[in-house]
Amino acid sequence: MRTIETDVLVIGAGAAGLCAALSAEPRRVLVVSAGDPRVASSTALAQGGLAAPLGEGDSIEAQMADTLEAGCHASERRAALRVIRAAGDAVSFLCDLGVPFDRDTAGWRLHREAGHSRARVLHAHGDRTGEAILAALLAAAVRAAHIEILCGVSVLTLRESGEGRICGAWGADPAGGALRIEARDTVIATGGLGRLFPFTTNGESAQGDGLAMALGHGARVAGLEFIQFHPTALATGEDPVPLLTEALRGAGAVLLDAEGRRFMRELHPLAELAPRDVVARAVWSRRVRGEAVWLDATPVFRCERAEEFPAALAACRAHGIDPAREPIPVTAAAHYHMGGIVVDVLGRSGRAGLWACGEVAWTGMHGANRLASNSLLEAVVCGRTVGHALAREHDPMRHVCVRSHGDAPPMVQPTATDGHRLRAILGRCMGPLRHGRDLEQGERELLALGSSLAPEALIARRRLELALAMVRAALDRRESRGAHWREDYPRRDPARDTR
Numbered sequence: 001m002r003t004i005e006t007d008v009l010v011i012g013a014g015a016a017g018l019c020a021a022l023s024a025e026p027r028r029v030l031v032v033s034a035g036d037p038r039v040a041s042s043t044a045l046a047q048g049g050l051a052a053p054l055g056e057g058d059s060i061e062a063q064m065a066d067t068l069e070a071g072c073h074a075s076e077r078r079a080a081l082r083v084i085r086a087a088g089d090a091v092s093f094l095c096d097l098g099v100p101f102d103r104d105t106a107g108w109r110l111h112r113e114a115g116h117s118r119a120r121v122l123h124a125h126g127d128r129t130g131e132a133i134l135a136a137l138l139a140a141a142v143r144a145a146h147i148e149i150l151c152g153v154s155v156l157t158l159r160e161s162g163e164g165r166i167c168g169a170w171g172a173d174p175a176g177g178a179l180r181i182e183a184r185d186t187v188i189a190t191g192g193l194g195r196l197f198p199f200t201t202n203g204e205s206a207q208g209d210g211l212a213m214a215l216g217h218g219a220r221v222a223g224l225e226f227i228q229f230h231p232t233a234l235a236t237g238e239d240p241v242p243l244l245t246e247a248l249r250g251a252g253a254v255l256l257d258a259e260g261r262r263f264m265r266e267l268h269p270l271a272e273l274a275p276r277d278v279v280a281r282a283v284w285s286r287r288v289r290g291e292a293v294w295l296d297a298t299p300v301f302r303c304e305r306a307e308e309f310p311a312a313l314a315a316c317r318a319h320g321i322d323p324a325r326e327p328i329p330v331t332a333a334a335h336y337h338m339g340g341i342v343v344d345v346l347g348r349s350g351r352a353g354l355w356a357c358g359e360v361a362w363t364g365m366h367g368a369n370r371l372a373s374n375s376l377l378e379a380v381v382c383g384r385t386v387g388h389a390l391a392r393e394h395d396p397m398r399h400v401c402v403r404s405h406g407d408a409p410p411m412v413q414p415t416a417t418d419g420h421r422l423r424a425i426l427g428r429c430m431g432p433l434r435h436g437r438d439l440e441q442g443e444r445e446l447l448a449l450g451s452s453l454a455p456e457a458l459i460a461r462r463r464l465e466l467a468l469a470m471v472r473a474a475l476d477r478r479e480s481r482g483a484h485w486r487e488d489y490p491r492r493d494p495a496r497d498t499r
């Protein structure tokens with residue numbers, strides 16, 4: 001067993017983790033990532049971009065209004081305001097690191113996406129925004145003397161001192177050997193959990209591990225029932241399913257049913273640009289009836305705007321689809337988790353020594369439904385906030401806590417069968433359309449799956465406990481709100497609105 005001692009441990013090298021690490025100077029930071037962050041992070045996959053109120057006539061108030069509207073009366077207003085107010089600074093920070101946000105002669109080239117009342121989404125390299133942001137952050141982190149990055153290290157569980165402080169983590173190195181990481185402060189920035197669903201845009205790294213660990217160590221969590229489904233993933237049966245950015249619909253692409261009719265016009269005044277949950281349910285309800293749904297993006301790919309969507313074009317071509325000539329088959333897919341570890345304004349969880357930022361955290365900003373392109377913004381802003389707060393707590397005299405309860409945890413990796421079973425259960429009961437009857441059945445199936453797992457299958461157990469907590473949160477919420485739609489409780493309960 002190898003032991004590493006560090007000042008700050010950051011688990012995850014996406015936008016949130018790297019921003020936290022960069023901003024924590026003079027603290028000595030170790031960043032660990034399960035895979036190569038250039039591919040194994042949602043940040044690297046992000047297409048649409050980053051929302052900021054920078055356009056002429058736009059304002060913090062206007063982005064706030066759209067954010068709260070999308071959040072369906074469940075957002076924490078102050079958290080949203082804090083993040084949106086910091087958007088301009090976040091964009092300057094990224095530009096200083098060399099992120100090449102697209103511009104035209106008038107200034108920023110801004111895009112409009114669903115739920116936004118105006119064009120305010122910044123892209124970099126067209127729809128390869130996340131890749132460009134990650135490359136710049138990673139290059140800066142590699143250059144930074146206070147940061148060390150270890151890729152291929154999977155964190156399995158947190159370490160806890162006798163006094164109840166979180167003091168690092170147990171991990172597995174690329175060869176599967178046990179790694180004990182001792183740290184004064186630990187930041188969870190492990191991203192989302194879409195991978196717990198059988199149909200998702202999320203890659204291997206998004207299995208909810210950070211959230212599951214925090215839950216296992218008694219951290220407070222919230223919003224577990226709020227899972228956002230993206231309405232237009234390429235329906236080719238791939239895992240993960242390639243995403244077709246919402247900006248395509250902003251540029252004029254429309255949704256067609258099996259008969260070639262535009263169905264969104266009769267469902268919402270904003271038609272294809274209705275909030276994401278509305279469009280996802282409309283697509284999903286047709287797909288579960290066995291009907292095809294198509295995205296007709298021919299007008300976009302036939303004009304010069306095609307060059308703004310290189311990732312979407314490449315995904316279509318890889319499946320023999322020419323989007324300039326034919327409609328694209330689409331489906332809804334698990335995409336983003338609004339819920340997470342409850343954190344305060346600085347990113348502190350309720351557990352001493354434990355911080356969280358990015359998709360794994362619950363600031364309350366997104367409420368029941370994230371407004372498109374607000375998540376990269378939140379990851380950058382909150383990552384920096386955590387880093388700055390850690391920097392202020394710099395105290396080289398504080399000893400790294402080396403004693404902790406328990407020995408190295410068992411290194412048993414979940415079997416593919418356990419993973420498939422869990423994904424299938426969540427797919428049946430926690431999709432875009434839910435019913436209490438299916439949720440209760442899902443709960444029973446998860447309990448049965450739990451009793452078949454070996455006691456030493458720690459990761460599989462943690463994921464299962466997280467899945468159970470999600471199903472129970474969905475059962476408890478007897479209403480429909482944003483991404484949580486109960487067919488047996490189709491109305492919003494005003495008593496549960498945030499004030």
Ligand SMILES: Cc1cc2nc3c(=O)[nH]c(=O)nc-3n(C[C@H](O)[C@H](O)[C@H](O)COP(=O)(O)OP(=O)(O)OC[C@H]3O[C@@H](n4cnc5c(N)ncnc54)[C@H](O)[C@@H]3O)c2cc1C
Nearest residue numbers: 012013014015016034042043048049155191358359373376
């Ligand atoms: C296809 C796709 C497109 C998207 N498009 C947009 C968009 O246009 N605009 C927008 O705002 N948002 C978009 N999102 C959402 C956005 O990308 C994410 O919410 C955001 O990037 C999350 O950043 P993060 O740093 O919290 O997590 P991530 O970027 O996912 O990084 C998580 C890190 O944690 C590591 N990790 C996970 N588990 C472990 C473990 N057990 N041990 C060690 N390391 C671990 C991962 O390897 C990774 O390095 C998109 C998401 C997807 C999947």
